[in-house]
Amino acid sequence: MQLTKLREEVCHVNQMLPTMGLVTIHSGNASGLDRSSGRLVIKPSGVDYDSLAPQDLVEVDLETGRVVDSRLRPSVDLPHHLFLYRNLPELGGVIHTHSNFATAMAAVGRAIPVCLTAIADEFGTEIPCCPYIDNQGDHIGQAILKHHNQAPAILLGNHGVFAWGPTPRAALKAAVMTEDVAKTVHLALQIGEPKPLPPSEVEKWYERYHNRYGQK
Numbered sequence: 001m002q003l004t005k006l007r008e009e010v011c012h013v014n015q016m017l018p019t020m021g022l023v024t025i026h027s028g029n030a031s032g033l034d035r036s037s038g039r040l041v042i043k044p045s046g047v048d049y050d051s052l053a054p055q056d057l058v059e060v061d062l063e064t065g066r067v068v069d070s071r072l073r074p075s076v077d078l079p080h081h082l083f084l085y086r087n088l089p090e091l092g093g094v095i096h097t098h099s100n101f102a103t104a105m106a107a108v109g110r111a112i113p114v115c116l117t118a119i120a121d122e123f124g125t126e127i128p129c130c131p132y133i134d135n136q137g138d139h140i141g142q143a144i145l146k147h148h149n150q151a152p153a154i155l156l157g158n159h160g161v162f163a164w165g166p167t168p169r170a171a172l173k174a175a176v177m178t179e180d181v182a183k184t185v186h187l188a189l190q191i192g193e194p195k196p197l198p199p200s201e202v203e204k205w206y207e208r209y210h211n212r213y214g215q216k
Helices: 003-019 078-087 100-107 118-122 139-145 168-191 199-211
Strands: 029-033 040-042 059-060 093-099 155-156 160-165
Touching: 003 029, 003 040, 003 078, 003 093, 003 168, 029 078, 029 168, 040 078, 059 078, 078 093, 078 139, 078 160, 093 168, 100 155, 100 160, 100 168, 118 168, 118 199, 155 168, 160 168
Parallel strands: none
Antiparallel strands: 029 040, 029 093, 040 059, 093 160, 155 160
């Protein structure tokens, strides 16, 4: 993806985070990577979403982690984005949020069980929750790498959510879906204990959604 187009897409995705109720004020961030050039762009630290423009995004060299050309400082979560891009070659977009219902699950250290067909569709498994990890160095990235499964999202204990995908827009979808199903599971927990779908049924829904759903 050309960097100009990538900047536009990542800017749009960042602006969608508050629109979709995934962040407040300055919290959270989104990035996108152009693997052909080895450059990523990420939200600058502490900048309002409603004033964000494509040229404000901070361009970073994937290999060295150095800012290439920017008047602004990158998100403090840049090291975690870099770690994920370096270790998961299928990634082209990464998002971090503190969305309410998903983060509530993270606050109690509870994974989101695959108890809904919507979870089976998008994720194909539970959305895991890794134990609390501090924010030093590569610790968060290492924890995600250790505890993630095939789902394009994970809950960080006592912290929030990371979601990802082959593009920034795909990462946004994963982040939105994570919050949506977390809300439904939260409501279900007020009534009783959610009943997981059998693995064979999860596989049916996941296969249909990823191979036959939509216009391809």
